[in-house]
Amino acid sequence: MLKLIDVNKSFGEVKALNGMSLHAKKGSVYGIIGPNGAGKSTAVRHMAGIYRQDSGQVLVGGEPVFENTEIKSKIAYVPDDVFCFPMATTQDMMQYYKSFYPNFRTERFEKLRELFDFDIKRPMRKLSRGMKKQAGFWLAFSMMPEVLILDEPVDGMDPVVRRSVWRLALQDVAERGTTMIVASHNLRELEDVCDTVGIIEKGKMLHECRLDEMQENVVKIQLAYESERELPPELHVLNISQSGKVKTLIVKGGTERATELLKSTNPLFMDVLNMSLEEIFIYELGGAGYEVKDIIL
C-alpha cells in the first residue's frame, strides 16, 4: 500500500533520509521508531506529500504521492503540532478541510462529538496541546482516509482519550482496511497497536519486520553456571551483563535456537524472558553502534 523506495533527502549538509526504504501493507499498523534525528518526521512528511524527495520513490497504491491530488485526498496526516488558523475554531477547520477531502463525512464528525468532548466553537489556538491533538484526530477520522499518518500522535493526551483514540483508529483499520503509519518515541504505546515495526537510524531503515517476529527474534535469557564457561560462538549475543553468577544475555536469532545452543553448555538454570519493544529497540540500536545511554525515550 505505502512504499518508500531508496528515498534520499538532504537539508543542506545534513542527510535526513539516506536510502530509506519502507513497506507498509494495506490494513497494517506500521510503527516507525528511531532515536531523535533519525528521520522519522521527515519520512512521514514524504508520505503525506509535503516534502519532495531528492531521489527515490514514495508510493501509495503504486502511485507517487507528491503533487498527486487524487492520492493525497485519501491520506490524512496528523502532525505533532496540529495546525489551525489563528482565529479558527474546530468547526471552522472542519468546514475548511471538508472542502478539500471528498470523503469527508460530516455525520461522522458529528458522531465523534461524543468522544471528543470539547467546545468546537472555541478558537483552536486556545485549546491545550492535548485537546488540539484530539481536534486533529477528530478531523482526520472524519476524512475517512485510506492512509492515516500520525506523527507523535498521543503526546499530551490523557490516558482515557488516548485509549479511545487508539480504539477508534484500530476500528478503522479493522473495518475499512485503513493503513496506519505511526511515528513515535512512545514504544510502549506502539507495542500495543502496531503489527509491523520499522526501526530507523540516520535516515536508514535498520530493521523492518512484524512485531511478533521481532519479539520472537530477540530474546532475553538469564542463566547461571557453576564455574565460568565460554558461550557458544554461534550464538548472536547483542548484550551481556552479569550479577554474581547470574548472566543476562540478549540474544538475536530466535528463542528455540538460542535455548538449544545454551542447553549444550549445561547451565545450572536457564530462564527465557519476554522482551518489550523498548528493550528490543535499545539493543537493536546498541548493536548498530548507537550508545544506549544517549537514547531519549
Next chain:
Amino acid sequence: MKSKTSFFNKAVFNKTVKRFWPVWAVYLFIWLLITVPALVGFIQNSQTATPHYSFEYETLIVNMFKTGATLVGAVMAFVFAALSAMLVYGSLYNSSSADALGSLPLKRSSIFISLTAAALVPLFIANLIVFLTCLTIEAAYGFLMIESLLIWLAAVTLMNIGFFGIAAICAQFTGNILIFPAFYLIANFFAVVVETFVNLFLTAVYYGFLAPDKPKTIAFSPIVNILNLSFIGTNLAEPFAERNKYIMYLLIFAAVGIVFIVVSALLFRKRRLESAGDTVAVKALYPIFKYALSFGSALVIGMGVYSVAFGRFSINGFAKIFALCLCTCLSACIAYCVAEILLTKNRKSLRVKKTWRNILSVCAVCLIIVVSLSLDVFGFQRRLPAKDEIEKVTVAYLQWNSTLTEEDSIELARVAHKEILEEYAEKGQSSDPGMMSFRIIYSLKNGRTEIRKYMVSQDNKRLIIPIMDVLNSEEATRERIAIGKPGRGAVILEAEISYGVTEKNENGESVVVYYNKSFSASEAKDLYENYIKKDAEHENIGKVQKATNYNCTISILYRWYSPADRTGKDFEVQRIELSPDTGSEYTLKWLKEHGIVPILTEQGNSTAIPAKG
C-alpha cells in the same frame, strides 16, 4: 481521475479573503477618506463660486486625482501590495502551516493562483468601489470628470499589479517573514541605492568624477521612479499623448509585475516547504545572497564608514587607498559571515575552511577593484578627449557658464583641463581653502557625454588663468552678451545695475558703498543696443573676473520664446549679467550719464557697506 481543483481553489481563496479582509477594508477606507470628502468639498465650492473660480476647482479636482494616481497611489500600492503578499503567502513562513498547506490534496499551482487572486482581487474591488463612489458623487452634482477618474483607476490598478509582482517574488525567495520586508525594500530601492553608492565610491577613487544629477537606473527602482515622475509633472488635464510617458511606465511596470507573478508561481511549484524559517528559500540563490550581501555591504556600509571616518580628512594617495580597502574589506567580511550564519543558522559554519577561503576571495575582489580604480588602471582620470572627438564643451565656474562649439574655444577648454590633470599628477588633490567647483562637460561626436568636476582654488593662478581664458574666449564673451536667439522674439524688459563707490564714513575712513538702480525697458534697450553692443564690437565688454573690471554688475532682463517650450507660445524670462571694464568706453559713458561712476573691482577689497536702493 482528474482533480476538481486544477487551477483555482475556491475554498483557499474564500478562506484567505475571509482571514485578511480587514487589511483590504483599511485600504478601501483610506482611499475613500482621501477622495470623497475632498471631492464633495471641491464640487460644492465650485458650484457656489464665480465661473472663473469654478474652473480653478475643476483643476483642483483633476490635481487631486493626479496626486492620487501618482504620489499617494504609489505609496498606498507599495505598502498594501507588500502587506497583501506577506499575509497570503504567510503560510510558507511557519513549518506547521507550511506542512498543513503541503498536505492538502491540491496542486501547488492551484494553491498559488488561489492565494494570489485572494490578494489582488480585493485590491481591485476596493479601487473599483472608490471609482464608482466618486463617479456617483460627480454624477449626483452634475459635475462629471470621468477621464481623471479613469486615469486614477488605471494608474492605481497598474501600480497594485506591479508592486504585488515584486512582493510575490520576494515572498518566494525567503522563508522568513521578518526577512520578507527587507527583500521587498531592497528590490524596490536596489538600483538607485547601488548606483548612489557606486557614484559615491567613484567620487572617492576618481579625481574629477561627477555623478549624474538623476540616477540613470531610476526606472529599475519603481517607487522612486513613480514618485519622481509625479514631481516632474503628469498633468492629467493634458491630452493622453502628453502624459503617455507616465502611463507607459506604469504599463511596463505592471507587465513586469505579471512576469514576476508567473516566475513566483514557478518558484512556488518548486518550493521546498522545509525552507519555512530560512532566510533564503531557494537553494540556488544561496551563493548569490552571500556574495550580493558581501559586495553590497562593501559598497554601502564600506563607503558609509569611509565617509564618516575619513571623509572629513583630506587624505590622498596610498593613505586613501588603504582607508578605502580597509572599509570595504571589513564590511564585506562581516557581511559574508552574517550571510553564512543566516543561511546555515549555525555559527559553526564560520569554522569551516571553505568559508574562510570564500571570505578571502571576497576581500581579494574588493582589493583589486579599489586598488585598480584608485590607481586609474582604466585611464578614466587621465582621459582628455582629443580635439577632433569633441562636438561641443560646456564649462562652468562660479556663476559663469558657457557652451562652446568653436575649435579655438574647445582647445582653450582642453588646455584648462590638461593643466588641472597635470597639476594633480604632480601634487595630488589640493585641499586649499576657498575651493570652488569647475565643471567641464564634453559632448562627443559619437553621442557620448563626458563630465568632470574639479575643485579649484581661486588663488591657484596656474589653474585659474587657463579657466578664465576659456570663460573669456571670444565665443564665450559673445554668448554672454547675446540676448536670446535669433527668431525667438527677445524683448528687453528692464535693467538693474548694482555698483560700488568709495565714500568716507563718519570716522573719515574710505569704505565701499553699494547701490542698486533700476531702469525702464526703453532705457535698458538704449544701454544694450547703443552702448554695450558698440563695446562688444571692439571686444571691450563681457569678460569676467578681470582686474580691469569695474565693481559694477549690469543685469538686463529679457523675455523670449524659449526653445524648451514645445508649444512656442510661452515666454521665458532670462537675464544677462555684465561688468564693464576700463575699455568699455561706450557703456561707461552711458553709466556716467545716468549718475553711475563705479570703482574698479580691485578697489572694492576695502571695507564694504551693503547695497543701498
